[in-house]
Every structure is written in C-alpha cells, then in structure tokens.
Amino acid sequence: MLEPGPAVTATRPPWLAWLAGLGPMLIVALIAAALYWSLMLAANLGPAARTLASGAELDCRTALACASQLRNPVVPAPAQLAQGFARLSTPVTSPLALPYNVGVTAGETVLGLVLATVTGLGLALLLVASRSFERATLPWLVASQTVPVVAIAPMLAVLLGQYGVQGFLPKAIIAAYIAFFPIAIGMSRGLRSADPLHLDLMRTYHASGAQTFGLLRFPVSLPYLFTALKVSVTAALVGSIVAEISTISFSGLGKMLAENSRASDTVALWVIMGYGALLGVTLVALVNALERWVTPWSRR
Amino acid sequence: MEQTVTPSRTVAARPGAALPTAAALLVGVGGLLLVCLILPVPGEGAAPEARAWLAGILALLAVGALGVRGAAQGMSRAAQVAPALLTGLLAVLTAEGLLRAYAVPAGLIPTPTRVLAALWNARTVLLQDTYTTFVLEALLGFLAGTVLGLALALLVVRFRFLERGLLPYAALFSSIPIVALAPVIVKAIGLDWPSKTVVVAVTVLFPVMVGAVRGLQSASPLHLDLMHTYAAAPTRTFLDVRVPTALPFVFGALKVASSLALISAIVAEFFGTNGHGLGFRIQIEVGRFGLDVVWAAIVLASMAGIAFFSLVSAAETRLLPRR
Amino acid sequence: MTHASASPGLPTSPPQNGPPIVSIRDLQKVFPVPGGQTVALQDANLSIQRGEFISLIGPSGCGKTTLLRLMADLEQPTAGELLIAGRTADQARRERQYGYVFQAPALMEWRTVLKNVLLPLDVMNVPGDRLGRAREMLKLVGLEKFERNYPWQLSGGMQQRVSIARALAFDPPLLFMDEPFGALDEITREHLNLELLRLWRETGKTVIFVTHSIPEAVFLSTRVVVMTARPGRIEGIVEIDLPHPRSDDTREDPRFFTHATEIRELLKKGHA
Numbered sequence: 001m002l003e004p005g006p007a008v009t010a011t012r013p014p015w016l017a018w019l020a021g022l023g024p025m026l027i028v029a030l031i032a033a034a035l036y037w038s039l040m041l042a043a044n045l046g047p048a049a050r051t052l053a054s055g056a057e058l059d060c061r062t063a064l065a066c067a068s069q070l071r072n073p074v075v076p077a078p079a080q081l082a083q084g085f086a087r088l089s090t091p092v093t094s095p096l097a098l099p100y101n102v103g104v105t106a107g108e109t110v111l112g113l114v115l116a117t118v119t120g121l122g123l124a125l126l127l128v129a130s131r132s133f134e135r136a137t138l139p140w141l142v143a144s145q146t147v148p149v150v151a152i153a154p155m156l157a158v159l160l161g162q163y164g165v166q167g168f169l170p171k172a173i174i175a176a177y178i179a180f181f182p183i184a185i186g187m188s189r190g191l192r193s194a195d196p197l198h199l200d201l202m203r204t205y206h207a208s209g210a211q212t213f214g215l216l217r218f219p220v221s222l223p224y225l226f227t228a229l230k231v232s233v234t235a236a237l238v239g240s241i242v243a244e245i246s247t248i249s250f251s252g253l254g255k256m257l258a259e260n261s262r263a264s265d266t267v268a269l270w271v272i273m274g275y276g277a278l279l280g281v282t283l284v285a286l287v288n289a290l291e292r293w294v295t296p297w298s299r300r
Numbered sequence: 301m302e303q304t305v306t307p308s309r310t311v312a313a314r315p316g317a318a319l320p321t322a323a324a325l326l327v328g329v330g331g332l333l334l335v336c337l338i339l340p341v342p343g344e345g346a347a348p349e350a351r352a353w354l355a356g357i358l359a360l361l362a363v364g365a366l367g368v369r370g371a372a373q374g375m376s377r378a379a380q381v382a383p384a385l386l387t388g389l390l391a392v393l394t395a396e397g398l399l400r401a402y403a404v405p406a407g408l409i410p411t412p413t414r415v416l417a418a419l420w421n422a423r424t425v426l427l428q429d430t431y432t433t434f435v436l437e438a439l440l441g442f443l444a445g446t447v448l449g450l451a452l453a454l455l456v457v458r459f460r461f462l463e464r465g466l467l468p469y470a471a472l473f474s475s476i477p478i479v480a481l482a483p484v485i486v487k488a489i490g491l492d493w494p495s496k497t498v499v500v501a502v503t504v505l506f507p508v509m510v511g512a513v514r515g516l517q518s519a520s521p522l523h524l525d526l527m528h529t530y531a532a533a534p535t536r537t538f539l540d541v542r543v544p545t546a547l548p549f550v551f552g553a554l555k556v557a558s559s560l561a562l563i564s565a566i567v568a569e570f571f572g573t574n575g576h577g578l579g580f581r582i583q584i585e586v587g588r589f590g591l592d593v594v595w596a597a598i599v600l601a602s603m604a605g606i607a608f609f610s611l612v613s614a615a616e617t618r619l620l621p622r623r
Numbered sequence: 624m625t626h627a628s629a630s631p632g633l634p635t636s637p638p639q640n641g642p643p644i645v646s647i648r649d650l651q652k653v654f655p656v657p658g659g660q661t662v663a664l665q666d667a668n669l670s671i672q673r674g675e676f677i678s679l680i681g682p683s684g685c686g687k688t689t690l691l692r693l694m695a696d697l698e699q700p701t702a703g704e705l706l707i708a709g710r711t712a713d714q715a716r717r718e719r720q721y722g723y724v725f726q727a728p729a730l731m732e733w734r735t736v737l738k739n740v741l742l743p744l745d746v747m748n749v750p751g752d753r754l755g756r757a758r759e760m761l762k763l764v765g766l767e768k769f770e771r772n773y774p775w776q777l778s779g780g781m782q783q784r785v786s787i788a789r790a791l792a793f794d795p796p797l798l799f800m801d802e803p804f805g806a807l808d809e810i811t812r813e814h815l816n817l818e819l820l821r822l823w824r825e826t827g828k829t830v831i832f833v834t835h836s837i838p839e840a841v842f843l844s845t846r847v848v849v850m851t852a853r854p855g856r857i858e859g860i861v862e863i864d865l866p867h868p869r870s871d872d873t874r875e876d877p878r879f880f881t882h883a884t885e886i887r888e889l890l891k892k893g894h895a
Contacts, residue, residue: 200723219733
C-alpha cells in the first residue's frame with residue numbers, strides 16, 4: 001500500500017518539554033511569594049504596632065520587625081507557616097495530626113463519590129429509558145444544579161444523626177448527595193450521544209439491545225462520565241468537609257477547621273487550607289489518571 | 301434530503317387517552333390533598349394508624365404517577381411542561397401526607413405547610429439574610445471575580461509567558477475546596493460581609509479565567525487569516541474574531557460560576573458572620589432544631605440560585621445572537 | 624467458506640446465472656415532512672445477479688442512498704416489493720446477508736483498528752478463530768501493521784479501508800457501499816477504486832455502490848443504474864462492457880468515454 005501513514009515528526013522528549021514549561025511557573029511563583037511577603041507585612045503592621053504599644057514582651061523593637069512574629073497574625077509569615085506545618089503534621093499517624101485527618105476526609109469523599117456514581121448512573125439509565133420520567137424529573141434535576149446544595153448539608157447531617165446513621169457514613173452520604181447531580185446529567189447526555197451511523201451499523205449487524213448498550217452507548221458515554229466526575233469530586237470534597245463541620249465529628253479536615261476557627265488559630269487554618277488544597281488537587285489528579293487508564297483512546 | 305432521514309417516531313395523540321389521564325391526575329392530586337386535610341398536624345390530636353395511611357398515600361401517588369405518565373405523551377408544549385409541575389405538586393403533597401401520617405416531629409422534618417408558615421412569619425429576617433447573602437456577597441463577589449478573571453485572561457492571552465506561568469496555577473486553584481479557603485479569608489478580613497464577598501470573588505475568578513482563555517484561544521485560524529489578508533488592526537481582529545468566539549465559553553464559565561458563587565457565600569458564612577446571611581441562619585437554626593426556618597432559608601437560597609442562573613442566561617441570550 | 628477460495632477461477636468475474644440476489648419491484652418510499660410529503664423513491668424496478676458490481680449514480684435527492692438503505696432494512700418501503708436473496712430485507716438483515724460501508728468510516732474511536740474489525744464478529748458471535756479472521760481482513764486491505772493503532776492515528780483513506788475490512792469480516796455475500804470514497808481526494812480515491820476491484824474479484828461478492836462520480840461508476844461497475852431527482856426514480860441502466868481486470872489503462876479506453884457520455888446524457892434528460 002502506497003498511501004503514507006500520518007507523519008511522525010521527531011520532537012523533544014516529553015520530560016524535557018515538561019521541565020522547560022516549569023520555568024515560567026517558577027518565576028510566577030517567585031513573584032507571588034514576593035507579593036505575599038509584602039502583603040503579609042502590610043496586613044500585620046497595624047496589629048504589631050498595637051501589640052508593641054500595649055507593652056507586651058516581644059523580642060523585636062519595631063512594628064516592621066514584629067510583623068512577622070505575631071502570635072496570631074492576620075496573615076502568617078513563611079517561617080510561622082513552616083513551624084505550623086511541622087507542628088500539625090507530626091506525628092504522622094496521630095489522630096490529632098493532619099495527615100490522619102486528611103486520610104479520613106479523603107476516605108469519606110471517595111466513598112461518597114462511589115455512592116454518587118452508582119446513584120447517578122441509575123438515574124441516568126432511568127432518564128434515558130423513559131421519556132415520561134425524563135419530562136417529569138429532568139427540569140427539577142437541572143434546577144437543583146443551580147441550587148446551593150451545601151445549604152442542605154447541615155440539616156441532612158442532623159437528620160441522619162437522628163435516624164442513627166453515624167460515623168463515616170453520614171459524611172459520605174452528604175458528599176454523595178452533593179456530587180450525584182452532575183453525574184446523572186452528564187451520563188444521561190452521554191448515553192444519548194451515540195453516533196447515528198454507529199446505531200445504523202449495529203442495526204445492520206442485527207445486534208441485541210444489550211449489545212448496542214455495552215458495545216456502543218456505554219463506551220460513548222465514558223468521556224461524559226469523567227467530565228462529570230471532575231466536577232463531582234471537588235463538590236464531594238466540599239460536601240464531606242461541610243458535613244464534618246455540621247456533625248459532631250472526632251476526625252477529619254472539617255473538624256480541624258471548626259476547632260481552629262473557634263480558637264482563632266490563623267496559622268493552623270492556613271496549614272489546613274494547604275492540606276485541603278493538596279487533597280483537592282490529588283483527587284482531581286486521580287480522576288484524571290483513572291480517565292487516561294479507562295479511556296486510552298482519547299487524544300489528550 | 302436523502303442522506304439520513306430516519307423516520308421520527310410519530311406519536312399520534314390518542315384522543316381516547318386524555319380522559320383516563322385526567323381522571324388519574326384528579327384522583328392522585330385530589331386524593332393526596334384530601335389526605336393532607338384529614339390528617340392532623342404532627343403533635344396535635346391522636347397519632348394516626350401510619351401503616352394504613354402509608355398504603356393509601358402510596359396508592360394515590362402511583363395513580364398520580366400514571367397520570368403524569370399520560371400527560372407526558374405527545375410533543376405538545378403542555379406535554380413537555382406539565383409533567384414536571386405535576387411531579388413537584390405530587391412530591392410536596394406526598395411529603396406532607398407522609399409526615400402527617402407518621403406524626404414526624406417538626407424538630408426533625410417540618411411539613412411543607414410549616415415551612416411556608418415559617419417563611420411568612422420570619423420574612424423580615426429571612427429577606428434581610430437573602431439580601432446579605434445574595435446581593436452583597438454572591439452578586440458583588442461574582443462581579444468582582446468576573447472582572448478580575450477576564451482581565452487576567454486578557455493578560456494571559458496577550459503574554460505567552462503568563463500563559464505558561466499563570467494558567468497551570470489557575471487550574472490548580474480551581475480544585476481547592478472552598479471550605480478550606482473560607483476560614484482563612486474570613487479570619488484575615490473580618491466578620492462583616494466583605495470577607496465573604498472576597499471568598500466568592502476568589503472562587504469565581506479561576507473558572508472564569510480558564511474559560512475565557514480557552515475561548516479567546518479557540519478563534520478559527522481561517523478567520524484569523526482572513527483578517528490578516530484584510531490587514532486589519534489587532535484591536536479589530538480582537539473585537540471581530542476573538543471576542544465573538546470567546547463569548548460562548550465565557551458564558552459557560554459564568555453559569556458554573558453563578559452557582560459556585562452562592563455556594564461559596566453560604567459556606568463562608570459558616571465560619572463567622574456578624575449575624576446576617578442565609579448560611580448563618582441555617583447553621584444557627586439547625587443548632588436550635590428550628591428546622592422549619594432552615595427549610596425556609598433553603599427555599600430562599602434555591603430561589604436565589606435559580607434567579608442568579610436565569611440572570612446569567614438572560615444576559616447570554618441578549619449578547620449571543622445565535623441560539 | 625473462506626473468501627480467498629473464490630478468486631482463482633473468476634478472472635473476469637462475469638455475473639452468474641440463477642435467481643437474482645436482489646429483486647426490486649415497483650418500490651416506493653415517501654417521507655413525511657412538515658406540511659406534506661417527499662417522494663424519495665418512485666416505481667423503482669431492478670434485478671441484480673450474484674457477482675455483479677452495480678453502481679447507483681445521480682444528483683443529491685435522487686433517492687440512491689434511500690434505495691440502499693431500503694435494501695439494508697434501515698428504512699421501510701411505503702409500497703412495492705423488495706427481496707434480498709429470496710427473503711425480505713428484514714430477514715436478510717437478521718441472517719447477516721450484507722455488510723454496509725458508510726460515507727464516513729464510522730469507526731469506533733474507543734476501539735483499536737483490530738478491535739473495530741472484530742466488532743461484527745463479536746456481535747454475531749461468529750464461531751472459530753475471530754482474531755485470526757480479523758487479522759486476515761486487515762491484511763486484505765493492507766493495514767496489518769496498524770492493528771494496534773486507534774482510528775484517529777490513521778488517514779481518512781486508511782480509515783475507510785478499515786471500514787471495508789470490517790464490512791467483509793463476517794463474509795456476507797452482499798456489500799452495500801454508500802459513497803465510501805466521497806470524502807477522499809482524487810488520488811486516494813483512484814487508488815482505493817483499484818483496491819476495491821481487486822477485493823471484488825478475490826472475494827466474489829455482489830457489490831452495490833452509491834456514488835455521484837461518473838468516472839468512478841464507469842470504472843468500477845458491471846452495470847450503472849442512473850437515477851434522477853424530484854421525484855427520485857431510475858432513469859436508465861447502462862451496461863459497462865469494459866474488460867476485467869481493469870487498470871489505469873481502462874480509463875483511456877474509448878468505450879470508457881462512450882459509457883460516461885451515455886450516463887451524462889441520461890442524467891441531463893432527467894434534469895430537463
């Protein structure tokens with residue numbers, strides 16, 4: 001066969017391109033750090049001056065020098081953040097330290113996401129199977145997307161507690177409750193988006209309904225599922241943290257947030273935020289990895 | 301014409317089916333209404349025989365559902381709108397009936413009528429809360445975040461350096477849970493509403509920026525080449541090609557951001573307020589088991605959410621001529 | 624039966640005698656449109672023998688794709704009789720009598736090239752070595768080196784070849800092709816025309832081929848069915864007496880131009 005295949009041009013190895021791409025990110029990070037430093041000084045200057053004036057014993061003389069050493073800073077200094085990070089991260093396995101609590105929240109979120117996926121899939125199947133069901137419920141599902149569902153979380157937490165659902169599960173259920181809408185909507189769209197040509201093709205094969213579903217409709221809907229999952233995973237994380245805040249919890253990021261918010265421990269709040277961000281980014285990255293593994297045919 | 305004309309499944313409106321449908325709806329809705337009227341309010345009168353009522357209510361619901369199914373046939377406008385409205389009505393009536401039948405205490409789940417009553421009784425406080433949460437926090441924060449996001453997007457598109465240096469962070473920031481961000485900002489800025497406005501602005505900023513960048517970069521190369529052959533000024537190319545292609549992306553992001561804004565405002569209020577706001581109200585009343593007020597606040601928050609979304613959609617239809 | 628065994632004895636592949644594999648009488652298809660109806664096909668009569676290569680040619684709206692879709696049981700006729708191998712179109716589809724090649728390759732992007740060819744074999748639960756059979760088909764279209772690739776990694780012409788391999792995989796006696804090379808450039812198209820003729824000779828299939836290119840129809844076919852529009856109908860049938868096997872030289876044969884002119888005149892007649 002003479003026809004040439006797609007041209008394969010030699011490019012730089014991917015890791016090199018990746019490394020080269022980090023340069024601008026590094027510079028932006030440096031600029032952000034400089035901005036942060038000046039912002040921190042500006043924000044803390046007032047309280048520092050007041051503390052000095054009140055005659056408190058500090059090992060610094062000027063307000064500027066004290067700005068980075070306040071006990072309860074408005075914005076913590078990098079050194080304080082590092083100390084706080086060390087204080088809250090060790091010992092790693094302690095139920096009072098952050099790594100353990102991050103693990104608890106991660107577990108709730110993942111369980112919630114699994115529940116949400118199962119519910120969302122079932123709902124999507126119903127929506128696709130019955131037009132009456134779709135017309136009766138879809139407007140409500142779409143409207144519920146615009147509703148701040150987290151508002152319901154505290155109430156749901158109390159309600160589940162009343163009916164004896166305790167521990168790990170209520171948080172996972174609340175996470176699922178917040179996360180299943182995007183999945184249901186995304187999947188019902190995906191299950192409908194089979195190419196008419198492919199449907200004709202399956203018809204020429206005299207394929208059964210189950211075969212058309214398994215070989216055509218389901219694989220077509222997978223990219224839609226992952227798009228929805230990426231939205232859902234952050235929503236589920238927010239849901240489980242809010243649930244931890246709203247119920248009597250003994251562990252989890254939400255419990256630590258509520259505790260330190262009451263105690264006004266600013267440094268701890270910043271460190272928890274860092275961990276929360278890390279958890280969020282990790283979960284999204286996991287979903288991305290899962291997507292690449294399940295749908296290897298995608299170009300990106 | 302000949303290519304792929306698949307015969308659309310023509311659903312002939314059967315005139316004979318209208319009567320049973322109407323009857324089923326009448327029996328379902330009317331019956332449930334009757335049940336709600338007969339049963340006493342939880343906490344008053346003798347506790348009813350729950351099992352028998354449950355069976356009756358479920359039977360009426362099934363009849364009503366059959367009616368909804370009948371109403372959903374055909375392609376008319378009524379067949380597309382009525383089922384959802386009827387389903388909402390049936391759901392509310394069923395909830396009311398079941399809660400009354402089982403005499404569920406209002407401290408656990410209030411009946412819809414109680415929620416309505418609470419909505420009316422606490423209207424001054426609740427409306428002020430809605431004003432604080434919706435207008436001062438969500439709307440203002442949304443506007444600030446959008447303006448900042450669009451400005452950053454312009455910079456990112458203009459300077460390739462920023463695209464590589466800033467855009468990855470935006471994607472990163474989008475996956476930070478708002479709940480973790482809110483306490484830090486509230487502690488730094490203070491308990492009054494501006495701290496919540498800032499939280500909203502920060503959460504809105506990144507999705508808007510990412511959407512706008514994607515939109516601005518998705519201009520068709522053919523259109524850009526065309527403008528190049530006209531020797532058009534860069535601003536003309538920007539206004540005539542880049543902005544129109546970017547608008548659908550921007551509005552897609554704004555729709556997502558509109559619901560994010562309200563969620564962030566409510567969550568941020570969980571971490572300290574000066575006594576106003578729907579999130580504050582929900583949290584304080586949950587603690588006091590005043591769940592009727594909680595539900596009333598949720599209803600208002602939902603209405604605010606739908607209003608917000610409709611606002612963005614209306615702006616979209618005005619600014620986008622197509623569709 | 625293996626497809627390859629049919630080839631050596633049939634160097635020129637003459638139409639075989641016997642009962643027709645496709646028989647169409649007074650076939651009609653009317654589509655309802657808002658405020659009336661469109662006659663997509665009217666009073667079509669056609670009989671096709673086993674081993675023929677038939678082209679349906681005509682302008683858009685002449686009903687050539689509709690006719691093919693009727694034969695494939697993708698549309699139902701509103702009147703008339705249609706028999707495929709002596710059965711109704713529905714029965715023929717259930718017995719998997721034909722393979723269908725669409726205008727677009729219509730490969731499933733989540734399946735590798737090999738798995739795309741494997742698809743009909745899996746759906747139909749064909750007994751025996753399916754993988755070997757699929758590989759054999761890929762070899763037939765010269766793409767055995769690409770079996771692990773995904774469709775998007777192939778050019779348009781290569782994708783269409785995979786789609787042909789897929790249609791042949793379960794060895795149906797009939798091959799329906801709906802403008803399969805319509806979206807390809809002229810050079811690739813001529814190349815694939817030669818390939819298709821080789822496949823036709825080697826496998827002894829009956830091919831029904833929709834096109835809007837006169838040279839393509841003349842080059843490929845044993846007979847060309849000329850159709851015209853509004854309403855869609857068969858204007859005439861042109862026998863192509865060019866010798867087999869055909870090659871690039873066939874395009875220089877004076878008879879090639881005679882036939883092309885004949886078809887063009889028929890198309891013009893329908894247009895007037």
